[in-house]
Amino acid sequence: MTARTLPRVLTAAATTLLVLAGGTACSTDVAGADPDRVDVVAAFYPLQFVAERVGGDAVTVTNLAKPGAEPHDLELNPRQVGQVSQAELVFYLKGFQPAVDEAVAQNAADRAFDVTGVAPLRDATAGGHEHEHEGEADHAEEEGGGKDPHLWLDPTRLATVADKLAERLGAVDPDRAADFTTRARTLRSELEKLDTEYAVGLKTCQRREIVVSHAAFGYLAERYRLEQIGLTGLTPDTEPAPQRLAEVAREAREHGATTIFFETLVSPKVAETIAAEVGAKTAVLDPIEGLSADGGGDYLSVMRTNLTSLRTALGCS
Known part of the structure; x- marks a missing residue:
């Protein structure tokens, strides 16, 4: 021993x-x-x-x-x-x-x-279109000083x-x-x-705003010059306030969003509601907090699937 x-x-x-x-x-x-x-x-x-x-x-x-x-x-x-x-x-x-x-x-x-x-x-609400709805700032403080862990x-x-x-x-x-x-x-x-695949793949796109159900993509957005519009803040199962839903719908129309993203481990219902309201479709953008129950793929493969989804949603050439 x-x-x-x-x-x-x-x-x-x-x-x-x-x-x-x-x-x-x-x-x-x-x-x-x-x-x-x-x-x-x-x-x-x-x-x-x-x-x-x-x-x-x-x-x-x-x-x-x-x-x-x-x-x-x-x-x-x-x-x-x-x-x-x-x-x-x-x-x-x-x-x-x-x-x-x-x-x-x-x-x-x-x-x-x-x-x-x-x-x-990074700060949970730093940059872009990441807005806090009522009560979200206090909750962010409870989660660790308003810092984004993703x-x-x-x-x-x-x-x-x-x-x-x-x-x-x-x-x-x-x-x-x-x-x-x-x-x-x-x-x-x-x-x-x-990282190079992302930088090249997202370099030239018709849009740079991503509408997501859970504001987990701040680091990705910061790295590749995107702007995150989150239905909810750092906690994925938080129910968004009605005024937040209305604000996101307005921003989605302003930016011509064609896709509202939801994630694998959380219900897509809110994303589907916004998508129906603005005439967009829904798609998965995985924050990779955990793998799905079927265990398919790994971090690298899920990130590449995310890149494909982003390129389609943002109209990248």
Whole structure:
């Protein structure tokens, strides 16, 4: 047993006893089962994607948010709290999932990698046509100081997160630090290629405004000179106020929007209502907060599907 694995084994044993005492243990799904791999708990899908790509076969990655589930409102069960307690590294984004923040603070503060520490988050309402309806500003403050957490929709930012994760994994497992760095460089190359595809694909378009059901696309809009018009703010299941619906409908007509975007994990009903009112169609623009329940594709393929949808909606040449 190595010096690296001993603290993990002791922690795992203690946590397992606690979970068993509560009658909620699940012996077949416990982090720390493989002493030859670094146990990483990822808070939601984009972080899982990065951890798996950078860690490769040197890590075991557990995603707290299940496919098909909306990750904003994730509630952790005792087994998941145990996974956080046992993990050698918890990869999360502070302010995005309050239950994860609490579990990290109580059980893994010294083993957590917070993505918000990599680079400053943008303001939730910065730039473009991103307006707040009544009560939204206060809610944004509750979600983390009015900051937009969806940084992974800018591939260049996600590449920087991958670089920093490689450094952190290297500190946990120095023997494989060079491997983590190499894989992060490979992922960076793929993300930079994706960034170029977006820049070229969205360079010449008839319109630059995107009407979306959930204002998750601020980083994408900022990177590729688009303007986001959101039906709701940072929380996807917020019911938009009637005045906000009227305002979005007006802006959609002004900009000649042909498409109202909705997302995979949230009901399309509001988007369909606006689309019918302004004579537009609806289409999916995926914020990639999680994969759909069928698990098809990965971050890169979904981003490329999004690019195709944007090019069609915006009339790009």
